[in-house]
Amino acid sequence: MYRPFSRLQPSLAIMSYPTGRLTSAFRLILPLLVIVSVQIAQAAFNPPVIVRVVPSGGERIYFIDRGMDANIKIGDVLDVFRQIQRRTSSGEVKSQRIQMGTMEITASEAGVSLGRFIQDPAIKGNLLIRMKLPVKGDLVLPELKIDSSVLFDAGAATLQLQVVSEELDKIVEFVRAFSPSKLTIEGHTDSDGDEGANQALSVQRAEMVASFLVSNYEEITQDMVNSKGYGETRPIVPNNTTENRALNRRIEIVVLE
Amino acid sequence: MMHRRTFILWAILLLLGMQPGYAVFDPPRIAFVINPDGAGRPTDAVRTYYINKGLESSINKGDLLNVYREKRATQIAPAVRLFIGVMKVTRSQQGSALGHFIPNEAAVASPLIRHKTAMKSDIVVPILVIDSGVLFDPGQMSLKNNAAQEFQKVADFVNNYAPNRLIIEGHTDSDGDTDANQELSEARAEAVRQYLIEEFDFITPAMVESRGYGEVRPAVPNDSPANKTLNRRIEVIVWE
Numbered sequence: 001m002y003r004p005f006s007r008l009q010p011s012l013a014i015m016s017y018p019t020g021r022l023t024s025a026f027r028l029i030l031p032l033l034v035i036v037s038v039q040i041a042q043a044a045f046n047p048p049v050i051v052r053v054v055p056s057g058g059e060r061i062y063f064i065d066r067g068m069d070a071n072i073k074i075g076d077v078l079d080v081f082r083q084i085q086r087r088t089s090s091g092e093v094k095s096q097r098i099q100m101g102t103m104e105i106t107a108s109e110a111g112v113s114l115g116r117f118i119q120d121p122a123i124k125g126n127l128l129i130r131m132k133l134p135v136k137g138d139l140v141l142p143e144l145k146i147d148s149s150v151l152f153d154a155g156a157a158t159l160q161l162q163v164v165s166e167e168l169d170k171i172v173e174f175v176r177a178f179s180p181s182k183l184t185i186e187g188h189t190d191s192d193g194d195e196g197a198n199q200a201l202s203v204q205r206a207e208m209v210a211s212f213l214v215s216n217y218e219e220i221t222q223d224m225v226n227s228k229g230y231g232e233t234r235p236i237v238p239n240n241t242t243e244n245r246a247l248n249r250r251i252e253i254v255v256l257e
Numbered sequence: 258m259m260h261r262r263t264f265i266l267w268a269i270l271l272l273l274g275m276q277p278g279y280a281v282f283d284p285p286r287i288a289f290v291i292n293p294d295g296a297g298r299p300t301d302a303v304r305t306y307y308i309n310k311g312l313e314s315s316i317n318k319g320d321l322l323n324v325y326r327e328k329r330a331t332q333i334a335p336a337v338r339l340f341i342g343v344m345k346v347t348r349s350q351q352g353s354a355l356g357h358f359i360p361n362e363a364a365v366a367s368p369l370i371r372h373k374t375a376m377k378s379d380i381v382v383p384i385l386v387i388d389s390g391v392l393f394d395p396g397q398m399s400l401k402n403n404a405a406q407e408f409q410k411v412a413d414f415v416n417n418y419a420p421n422r423l424i425i426e427g428h429t430d431s432d433g434d435t436d437a438n439q440e441l442s443e444a445r446a447e448a449v450r451q452y453l454i455e456e457f458d459f460i461t462p463a464m465v466e467s468r469g470y471g472e473v474r475p476a477v478p479n480d481s482p483a484n485k486t487l488n489r490r491i492e493v494i495v496w497e
Contacts, residue, residue: 074469109336111335113337173416
């Protein structure tokens with residue numbers, strides 16, 4: 001939702017404080033406190049969301065609350081996610097993000113952009129998603145999937161340093177635009193070869209990317225990054241053709257907060 | 258009780274915090290629509306549009322201006338501009354101008370454009386149209402050697418309006434593959450942008466944006482070789 005006054009909320013909270021008995025020195029410091037608190041409020045993870053859907057006969061048009069300000073340009077293809085709350089067997093509430101498809105940007109200005117949705121066929125069979133088309137509040141994020149073959153030689157876990165920075169710059173741009181507090185680097189492989197070896201390779205590769213990000217970009221700190229290897233357990237497409245296997249060999253960056 | 262002086266200080270601080278930090282540009286707009294008398298439901302050909310800026314904003318008789326409709330997600334959200342057609346200026350004086358509207362068929366087909374002709378408070382912005390054939394060889398993405406002459410026109414145009422933001426749009430005709438045309442238009446617009454930034458000191462990278470539209474927004478129908486030439490174009494638009 002677009003909330004223009006949300007940034008001001010911290011200052012208003014302090015304003016309602018009984019200031020009558022405060023010393024004049026403290027009164028002078030108060031504005032500084034406000035400015036600091038406003039800064040903190042702005043630094044929170046603020047992903048672009050769908051704020052309005054314009055339905056029509058054939059094609060639905062989506063309004064997104066970020067645009068040129070977040071480096072979203074016309075022609076960009078972004079991922080659309082639905083965030084759902086789920087209660088696990090142990091009773092705790094877990095929030096989960098499911099990709100609905102992609103959004104092609106058709107217009108973009110400072111603070112607003114328009115998009116056209118392309119559905120992911122896999123979502124049709126997903127019982128967790130009741131509304132199969134994007135709705136208000138769905139997240140629209142730049143694609144953060146990197147083809148493993150771009151970063152690594154086949155079977156190796158050492159980064160190809162001459163091409164790596166271009167791909168990883170995308171992640172840093174994302175961090176600059178949306179200031180998330182946690183990044184999870186996930187390694188995935190295809191189903192070829194030994195399961196255990198794939199698992200180990202995916203772990204090593206994810207760690208490699210994480211440590212490269214931390215040591216080369218000052219925006220990304222050690223406690224921000226978490227790496228995980230899933231081996232061949234989470235393919236995005238069935239491992240039945242060469243192209244599909246290439247799609248499954250990937251590094252994904254997941255941002256939840 | 259809050260002290261009055263403290264309250265004023267608070268008020269000033271809050272106001273300062275809410276300022277966008279830059280001057281808000283006020284583009285020319287349609288102030289009202291003049292319908293002819295007693296002709297029933299008028300068509301666009303006879304409707305006249307009154308624009309709230311004129312000679313002082315370098316809007317001259319005979320100019321073609323782009324008309325945009327502003328759309329918002331909510332009443333207070335920032336607006337996105339959607340192209341709807343072209344305004345031909347028929348009269349211009351200090352502080353106002355009159356024009357006739359020519360809708361763009363492809364653009365008004367969008368479901369977001371409910372009212373298919375220009376209306377009150379639509380934005381009217383100056384454009385410079387350059388024939389792609391003058392700047393590029395057919396199918397090529399790099400500029401011709403003798404394109405410099407044409408760029409002097411662009412520089413004069415930019416100087417004239419002194420915009421805060423400039424948009425370079427690439428458009429192609431409908432010949433050939435759609436995706437290839439899209440890529441070509443993007444690459445050409447970007448080439449023009451790069452040239453402008455390198456060549457002219459007063460054009461900065463942050464000021465100019467390039468966009469490629471491929472064949473989706475023809476100026477005229479792609480039905481004759483002459484029309485196709487008109488559609489292969491680079492538009493330089495004074496955005497803000």
